[in-house]
Amino acid sequence: MPLRDRLVAFLAAAAGLDEERRAVYGDLAPSSLNAAARRTLEAMMKAGYEFQSEFARSYVAKGVEKGMEKGREEGRQAGLLEGKAQAVLAVLEARGLEVPPEVRERVVASTDLAELDRWIRRAASVGDARELLATTGS
Template identity: 85%
Template sequence: MPSVTHEALVELFKNRPTLAAEMLQDALGQPVPAFTEARVVSSDLTEILPSDRRADVIVVLLVGEQERPAMAIVVEVQLGMDPEKPYSWPVYVTQTRARHRCPTRLLVVAIDAEIARWCARPIDTGHPGLTLMPLVLGPEGVPVVTDAAQAAAAPEVVVLSAMAHGQGEAAEAIGAAFLAAVAGLDDERRAVYWDLVLSSLNAAARRTLEAIMKSGYEFQSEFARSYVAKGRDEGRKEGRLAGLLEAKAQDVLAVLEARGLEIPAEVRERVLASTDLAELDRWIRRAASVGDARELFATTGS
């Protein structure tokens, strides 16, 4: 049975049909034809073969008003070494090519480096000259997304970035960038993506996101709600205003630092000197999206 991680990665490519083409071109340097639409099509390949043949995702790039197929991309998410894949992947490619009558690529997504190397091995079909070279998107090929604007424009890419690089040095910046994408997501995607990002990040990056969640955000994800409830409960038990003020001030600075923003001395001093909990909560939320630390103190907006 497919794991939660496997299904979550599959959903990223279904939710953003252009993602497969973007990863082929931008991450792997593979040429992709100009297209007017990327469409997820049926991945059931059992029309000719009696056995069950179902790829994870098949995306067809269409051109013009007549929606002519320009390229098909078979996306396979691989979390382990499966000896059956060298036999099924060539079938997926040839069957998809026959169905849609267009060039077809195999894109294998593996967030573990060792698995990615295994997936990239050439597959000798036994026919002279017919060797399939899987195009593998491993962790080193996944972009490190730390820019808020990029994250907002492509939420699935920043989620993929968190899954691939969430244990590294860029984890806090990736998490902060993801915050910019939250507002534009529907409830279902917000819940799923929050869980994926939070479960992928290291402890320090989680703490940064915890600070923002405690500041008054309301999220759909059960994982996120548990952190909010925990934070509120701890706040009630602590009952000491000075401790809460200091913690929230440090949260503001932590978010700014995680995003790589320079914090002038006067900004740091003003944040640490604040005695207004509501003001600090407002600054925590702003810290996730401002382009300059001084913008925390703007008199308009939230």
């Protein structure tokens, strides 16, 4: 039986497994093949390949959706961080306080929503923008 036919038979058999085992087999198969078989399998799975089975289309769609949801969540998180950082700076500037570059950089670089919330509240009462950072232990 030609190598390509054996790989197709393997993939068809793996499609009959439960989802968790399919994922494990799909991960293990390429690493257990010799170089020629791996190249053949990779050629069969080239970019732009249209999946033939409903299982594969469904599995890929689930992966794409999970990836998109993760991307949306990361985007929401980044947006919240940026918005809160801008709020800190806006409060300081609205109060007429000079915001030194090191304070601006630290505020914009923060990845801690709770810290930014504390800074928004503190920005309303500090006498100098540098005091904002002094209270955080930094």
